[in-house]
Amino acid sequence: VLDRWSIRRAGPAGVAAAVLGTLLTATLVTFALEEWAGLDDASSVYLLAVSAAAYLGGSGAGIATALGSFAAYNFLFVPPRFTFQVADPQHLLNLVVLLAIGVSIGRLAGSLRDQARSAAASEREARSLFAVSRELAVAKRVDDALPQVLARLVADCRLSRAWVGLGQSPTVERVAADSDAGSPLPELGPHRLLRRGSGDQAPEWVRLSPPVPAPQSRAARQPQYRIGLGEEREPIGSLWAERPAALAEPSTEESRLLAAAADQIGQAILRDRLAEQATEVEVARRSEALKTALLDSVSHDLRTPLAAIRTTAGSLAEATDPADGGRLAMAREIDAEAERLARVVGELLDMSRIESGALHSNLEPVPLPELVEAVVERAAPVLERRAVRVEIPAEIAPVRADEVLLGQVLANLVENAAVHTPSEAPILIRASQDGETLRIVVEDGGPGVSPDQLVRLFEKFYRVPGRRQPARRGSGLGLAIVKGMVQAMGGSVVASASRLGGLAIEVRLPAWTGIPG
Amino acid sequence: VSQRRASILLVEDDDPVRRALAAALEARGYGVRPAADGEEAMVLWELRRPDLVLLDLGLPGMDGLSVLRRIRRDAATPVIILSARGEERDKVEALDLGADDYLAKPFGSAELHARVRAALRRVLGPVAAAEGEVRIGGLRIDPERRLVTIHDRPLHLTPREYELLKVLAGHAGRVVTRGRLLRAVWGTAYADEGHYLHVYVAQLRRKIAALDPDGGLRDLVRAEPGVGYRVREADSAES
Numbered sequence: 001v002l003d004r005w006s007i008r009r010a011g012p013a014g015v016a017a018a019v020l021g022t023l024l025t026a027t028l029v030t031f032a033l034e035e036w037a038g039l040d041d042a043s044s045v046y047l048l049a050v051s052a053a054a055y056l057g058g059s060g061a062g063i064a065t066a067l068g069s070f071a072a073y074n075f076l077f078v079p080p081r082f083t084f085q086v087a088d089p090q091h092l093l094n095l096v097v098l099l100a101i102g103v104s105i106g107r108l109a110g111s112l113r114d115q116a117r118s119a120a121a122s123e124r125e126a127r128s129l130f131a132v133s134r135e136l137a138v139a140k141r142v143d144d145a146l147p148q149v150l151a152r153l154v155a156d157c158r159l160s161r162a163w164v165g166l167g168q169s170p171t172v173e174r175v176a177a178d179s180d181a182g183s184p185l186p187e188l189g190p191h192r193l194l195r196r197g198s199g200d201q202a203p204e205w206v207r208l209s210p211p212v213p214a215p216q217s218r219a220a221r222q223p224q225y226r227i228g229l230g231e232e233r234e235p236i237g238s239l240w241a242e243r244p245a246a247l248a249e250p251s252t253e254e255s256r257l258l259a260a261a262a263d264q265i266g267q268a269i270l271r272d273r274l275a276e277q278a279t280e281v282e283v284a285r286r287s288e289a290l291k292t293a294l295l296d297s298v299s300h301d302l303r304t305p306l307a308a309i310r311t312t313a314g315s316l317a318e319a320t321d322p323a324d325g326g327r328l329a330m331a332r333e334i335d336a337e338a339e340r341l342a343r344v345v346g347e348l349l350d351m352s353r354i355e356s357g358a359l360h361s362n363l364e365p366v367p368l369p370e371l372v373e374a375v376v377e378r379a380a381p382v383l384e385r386r387a388v389r390v391e392i393p394a395e396i397a398p399v400r401a402d403e404v405l406l407g408q409v410l411a412n413l414v415e416n417a418a419v420h421t422p423s424e425a426p427i428l429i430r431a432s433q434d435g436e437t438l439r440i441v442v443e444d445g446g447p448g449v450s451p452d453q454l455v456r457l458f459e460k461f462y463r464v465p466g467r468r469q470p471a472r473r474g475s476g477l478g479l480a481i482v483k484g485m486v487q488a489m490g491g492s493v494v495a496s497a498s499r500l501g502g503l504a505i506e507v508r509l510p511a512w513t514g515i516p517g
Numbered sequence: 518v519s520q521r522r523a524s525i526l527l528v529e530d531d532d533p534v535r536r537a538l539a540a541a542l543e544a545r546g547y548g549v550r551p552a553a554d555g556e557e558a559m560v561l562w563e564l565r566r567p568d569l570v571l572l573d574l575g576l577p578g579m580d581g582l583s584v585l586r587r588i589r590r591d592a593a594t595p596v597i598i599l600s601a602r603g604e605e606r607d608k609v610e611a612l613d614l615g616a617d618d619y620l621a622k623p624f625g626s627a628e629l630h631a632r633v634r635a636a637l638r639r640v641l642g643p644v645a646a647a648e649g650e651v652r653i654g655g656l657r658i659d660p661e662r663r664l665v666t667i668h669d670r671p672l673h674l675t676p677r678e679y680e681l682l683k684v685l686a687g688h689a690g691r692v693v694t695r696g697r698l699l700r701a702v703w704g705t706a707y708a709d710e711g712h713y714l715h716v717y718v719a720q721l722r723r724k725i726a727a728l729d730p731d732g733g734l735r736d737l738v739r740a741e742p743g744v745g746y747r748v749r750e751a752d753s754a755e756s
Binding site: 299303308309311313317338339364366369374377403406407 | 533540599627629716739
């Protein structure tokens with residue numbers, strides 16, 4: 001029982017009670033022993049009182065009791081009684097020994113008690129901190145653990161209420177958890193903020209008066225304490241505490257516990273946020289991977305039979321007697337139509353990739369002259385004997401693009417120009433650099449497109465009325481794919497009338513800067 | 518030039534495609550060993566050691582890249598990859614692993630025969646004399662004297678440009694990935710520095726064009742967007 005008593009922190013009133021109580025008891029016992037039992041000198045009873053007072057009230061109480069004992073025994077029992085004079089040297093010695101022993105016992109017992117108390121407080125602090133950490137570590141989400149954490153802080157730090165607010169600053173916080181969730185929170189007003197010292201420096205409370213209207217019912221307010229969550233540069237919220245006005249500021253141990261709990265809560269919140277972001281990224285990645293896998297498998301399944309058809313048609317043509325012109329033409333027709341079907345399939349799949357967001361662009365520096373040359377060479381079958389003029393300055397910066405996609409964009413534009421214009425119409429590919437932007441224009445000298453049709457050119461399946469249509473029609477997706485691919489690379493595309501008389505399509509993409517050559 | 522029948526290992530899981538390809542190749546006089554999956558392909562590879570492998574990448578079970586690795590562990594036999602679009606990354610990986618060339622499905626039979634011919638010429642034809650003189654159009658490379666001429670006029674190249682041209686010419690008729698070129702000319706540390714290549718290839722082409730007024734060598738080195746470069750086929754006969 002005494003143990004529990006001694007651990008409890010005694011206020012000044014408690015210390016006084018311990019001193020006076022033990023002194024009174026010792027005086028009565030001494031009186032009884034000397035007057036009724038006839039003992040000569042019962043002053044050692046006071047030593048018991050000193051020990052008891054030191055144990056209950058600390059060294060201060062012990063020493064005060066020792067001095068009190070000295071005075072009381074001298075006044076009450078040492079002849080001449082009821083004076084502070086001492087006649088007998090023997091009694092004087094007894095008194096001085098009583099004082100000396102009393103003071104030493106008081107100090108010893110008191111320091112023992114102080115040590116026990118601080119050890120117990122440390123143990124309690126460690127236990128609380130461990131419990132807080134465990135709650136936060138075990139919970140899947142911080143929100144699940146906060147009520148238990150707050151309840152523990154309220155109990156261990158002698159708070160009347162604790163809550164966690166999240167937000168950049170105390171004025172815009174939203175409450176994430178509250179130990180007393182039923183009742184409304186007090187308005188923001190003057191409070192004390194815990195300033196954390198660096199390293200071993202003890203934390204200290206600083207009074208703050210935020211620039212907000214003072215709350216109405218000032219009298220009813222309990223002192224409020226706030227500890228910031230998160231880094232000082234990147235605050236994420238606060239841990240708030242309210243304590244009865246009768247209590248002093250939280251002790252060092254309590255402040256340390258509050259600070260440690262705030263650190264742990266802050267870390268747990270950041271951990272939660274990161275985990276949430278990672279989950280979102282993972283979900284997006286998986287759904288994209290699924291789309292890509294699906295489209296790749298469709299692509300594979302559609303192309304494989306076409307590969308068999310084309311190879312067989314080729315073998316058929318080779319095995320046919322050249323004299324049998326009709327059969328040879330049929331075999332070539334099969335091959336050509338299978339090839340066209342493969343192109344249409346390819347365009348439909350490209351469009352699906354663009355629209356489902358499964359189109360990946362791997363942006364890198366692409367040198368335009370080389371790419372344009374490769375594109376023109378590849379377009380030879382569609383261009384037949386038509387010459388394509390290329391005007392690209394040699395010193396032009398590389399374009400920031402996906403080489404494969406940009407190659408396909410340019411091929412689509414060149415083929416589009418070739419199939420929709422008469423075979424004598426010129427085709428020009430030119431490029432220029434305008435600061436950070438590269439403009440690549442593919443234009444032709446064909447009959448062109450009326451201004452009101454220009455904007456519709458990039459729509460899916462749109463065909464310009466009256467425009468020359470190729471004998472073998474494609475999917476009608478060519479320019480829609482161009483637009484989709486250019487946008488996927490972070491560029492834009494516009495159609496206008498060409499100075500050559502026909503259609504000009506301009507692709508704008510960023511230049512790759514900082515690369516030599 | 519009379520030669521024995523070249524043998525081709527054809528690895529393709531789709532029955533109609535495999536039958537059609539086998540028929541087309543046999544019609545050209547090649548001996549064809551068809552295999553429907555990777556395991557069967559490995560058995561035939563061990564037993565027959567063909568002159569050329571046509572390899573589909575999307576195989577059930579043991580995949581095409583694993584088959585390629587096993588083949589490359591044993592021999593430098595030419596391997597042509599058969600890929601469907603959407604397998605771009607696998608295609609480039611296969612080429613980096615040492616495949617000689619690729620055909621994107623659905624390919625025409627003219628393309629098929631041209632690729633097979635170019636790949637076989639490397640192992641069976643006269644160009645196989647590895648360190649010998651290389652002639653492509655008006656370009657002549659004499660590796661022993663480190664001499665390059667265009668239409669019999671000397672072409673002055675920096676050491677890097679010479680190495681680049683030599684590696685390219687060594688792959689005449691086939692595709693070389695950017696990764697392989699960079700590793701061969703600059704070393705493994707530069708394998709991701711694609712822009713070096715663009716700059717050097719552009720310089721090389723400018724120098725060649727200066728000595729080639731009629732443009733006969735303009736298509737000597739062609740860019741293959743996303744893959745690398747394809748070099749024109751070497752002149753076949755020692756004329």
